[in-house]
Amino acid sequence: MLIGTNTFLFGTLTLHVIASATRICTYPSTFRLVQHNLKLPGISYVSMSAVGLLKCAQYCLKRKWCRSFNYDLGNGNCEMNFASLSLGSSSGTRLEPASGFVFSEITHWPQRMAGGCANHNCTTESTCEEIDESHFSCIGSFVSACAKVKECDPSSPDGEYWLRLPNFDLYRTRIYCHNMNTNNPLEYLSLPTPNYGIYPEVSNARCNGETGLSGNCVGEGGEVWYNKIRVKIENMEVDRTDVTFATLTNYKLNFAEAMDCYSHHENGVVSLCGTRGEFTVNLTGTGWAVRANQSWTAAGYKSVIESIVRSETGSVVHLKCGGRRGFCPPTDPLTLTTLQTEAIEESSATEVKC
Structure with missing residues (x-):
């Protein structure tokens, strides 16, 4: 009625x-x-x-x-x-x-x-x-950035929080909020598996025997382990130069970029002794992956990309490249895409509601 x-x-x-x-x-x-x-x-x-x-x-x-x-x-x-x-x-x-x-x-x-x-x-x-x-x-019903976490609960310390991202269909993700005691807290993505890169301290310019680094490469080389990466929460672009949560042994190596000073590679053809620079992006356990159309470019002198190997989901990408000095940065900004098939432990982050 x-x-x-x-x-x-x-x-x-x-x-x-x-x-x-x-x-x-x-x-x-x-x-x-x-x-x-x-x-x-x-x-x-x-x-x-x-x-x-x-x-x-x-x-x-x-x-x-x-x-x-x-x-x-x-x-x-x-x-x-x-x-x-x-x-x-x-x-x-x-x-x-x-x-x-x-x-x-x-x-x-x-x-x-x-x-x-x-x-x-x-x-x-x-x-x-x-x-x-x-x-x-x-x-308020949910938080979408670390600044919002702080606004809703000013006493919130640095740590892992659950955020909802409007530009990713309100995707719920675990984000580490850093500098929560300031007016400009920053977002980082914690990496359960440290992401490793190596710039070997050896050369083999003409593939006739290894020596130490020579020429402009002397004093360079080293290793890096990234434990968290800085992300722009609006589009999940990675700031590859941020080493706040990285451990370096010597030379600063950018995230998702392999480098060496090992050998000459003529006309984009890998030399007989190959490359030695490596970097492994491993986002397993984060709920994110490298987008499928992400590409890398050989840069530097006599440089070449020897291989780029991706996992089926895109959560792991292994790079191998180099030159004299040679490196392979992403062709355009490194941005991440959601990997909704991964289940993240609920208790691993704090939920804040306004």
Whole structure:
């Protein structure tokens, strides 16, 4: 039975809403705004109980990141998605059969349904809460950067925290927050396996016998172990020159870059005695991987890339290159991509909510 007085018109569709503080009654079978017995799987961030389809739409309208929702007609569960069919996620979007569910994109619903939260300007990290018909407040719901962690809890020390990244479909990731006692805390990705690079202190210029380093390379060479890497949280670009959490024996070696001063390689052809510079990127256990189209370039004198070996997931990349002196930096900025198949121990980081 309909008790309501409010009516929303959508072309030929009429939605009848109960003007009750606790319940909204709807007839989903008559809606052209929804797709029946379908859902968008794997990309919902928040699930809430909603008494009626319209209530689910209102929940979504109050969250800037919510682009669509799945509603379970059986138990009233409202799954709010950070992607839609028209604005996809990084992992792709495709409807799947789901008996008893309806799916709808939030752009189909009028902002006035959100009441005082209509056209709100709350950030992606917060939720709009209606004060009255024309006023609202923004309530924090998750943190997306170390500065936000500090804002929510000023006493937070340096350490591992769970963040949600808006530019990666609200991907939940473990990030080490450094310099939390300053006004500019920084984000680092902890590496369960130290990432190792070596610039051997030997030469074999013409492949006629090894000697110590000579010429401009004298005094160089060394090894490095990276335990954490600095990342720009907005796009997960690695600052390859940051050695805050690296151990070096001598010469500074950039992250994800192999180097040696071993042999001449003519016209990009590997010499008979090969290269000796190596670096292994190993992101296993971080939930991240090197993007598939990441490339490297031979640089320096008489340089060459001997090999680049990637794991199937892209979490491990082994580089081997060199020259006189020769090295192989990434062709463009080294950026990471999510590896959602990895399960990270929940207790390994702290969850902070505003």
